[in-house]
């Protein structure tokens with residue numbers, strides 16, 4: 001080759017499994033760095049974007065708007081969306097690794113982490129992820145482990161956790177309907193879960209206020225709701241930091257301060273340095289036993305306990321996708337699957353960039369042999385019900401068109417209906 005001849009651009013074939021932010025950002029970075037690459041994103045659901053659609057709270061449309069840039073990516077960058085195709089169920093993982101030079105697994109962490117304490121059979125314990133999926137209109141029959149909730153939560157609730165997901169839960173259960181204008185909340189599900197606002201919510205966590213993981217902006221938004229009154233327990237006068245300050249201030253507002261509240265507001269009590277020790281079933285109620293910093297123990301009775309303590313891999317026996325065992329010399333992992341259920345969308349973007357850089361370096365260094373055929377080799381194996389990007393656009397358009405008054409979309413919860421709309425376009 002002469003010195004003046006340009007170096008040939010490597011053009012590997014890339015499969016990304018999972019179309020949440022980690023998968024989409026990785027594809028976006030790879031497209032930039034490897035313009036000749038053939039990139040396909042496989043997604044289990046007929047619709048893309050993972051937890052941006054089914055996790056991020058319905059009243060935070062600004063956050064959900066990140067999907068617009070991913071839509072543009074599919075429209076303009078020649079990246080192929082292969083929806084309604086669950087790798088490990090519809091197509092073997094090995095078929096994918098054989099067909100593509102590079103495989104990026106970005107399947108996230110779908111299940112709520114269980115409370116690691118003794119729990120009575122029949123205690124009413126619900127994962128926050130499941131609750132927020134329900135309020136985000138997750139399709140009923142999508143997977144065994146993620147079926148939405150279908151019963152009333154009750155008047156007195158306990159939320160365990162000191163992060164933003166706990167705040168999302170409290171806010172969405174207490175926010176007055178008129179503050180949900182512009183959202184795409186699943187109104188039927190919210191009415192079923194809480195026909196009236198809860199009377200009390202205890203937010204319980206083991207950390208002192210200065211170590212709680214609540215984002216200040218999220219907490220401020222919650223404290224600003226006129227539908228709740230704030231109380232705090234386990235916050236001594238010496239507690240420092242912005243969370244302690246904010247809650248002290250919120251507590252001072254004329255608010256609900258007695259058990260026999262007559263204001264109609266939900267009494268939200270933050271408990272710090274409070275460690276759950278057991279969940280019991282007591283007649284019709286669920287009781288949470290806790291140990292507090294002083295060494296005392298207490299018990300709180302509630303109608304339901306909602307856990308917001310993180311996420312984990314789905315139980316393989318139920319959903320039959322052994323993601324943990326997926327590996328290979330040209331296989332990479334990104335996002336929540338790799339880092340655990342921590343970090344927001346921006347952190348996944350950073351991680352995607354790092355993983356994309358590693359891939360590009362491996363390609364440049366000859367670590368990854370290329371020449372695998374890519375999507376063409378997979379097409380004969382694709383289920384007939386696969387949804388392409390045009391199919392997603394048709395679903396998106398139908399959801400927006402059918403939005404109820406005051407809502408930005410009405411999400412379709414029936415998978416067959418989604419597929420019918422998607423396939424009518426093709």
Ligand SMILES: Cc1cc2nc3c(=O)[nH]c(=O)nc-3n(C[C@H](O)[C@H](O)[C@H](O)COP(=O)(O)OP(=O)(O)OC[C@H]3O[C@@H](n4cnc5c(N)ncnc54)[C@H](O)[C@@H]3O)c2cc1C
Pocket residue numbers: 017018019020021022023042043044045048049050051052055056057060063085086087088106107108109128129132165168321334335336337342343344345346348
């Ligand atoms: C309740 C909740 C609220 C949140 N709110 C915010 C917020 O307000 N702001 C913020 O920045 N972050 C928020 N986050 C965090 C954010 O959603 C995550 O950081 C991000 O979605 C993780 O991205 P991911 O791509 O790793 O996983 P995911 O978003 O979970 O995407 C994984 C994708 O892989 C697909 N998949 C799984 N298995 C397969 C398979 N076998 N084959 C094909 N596809 C598969 C899934 O269907 C899914 O689409 C929230 C998270 C939760 C749970």
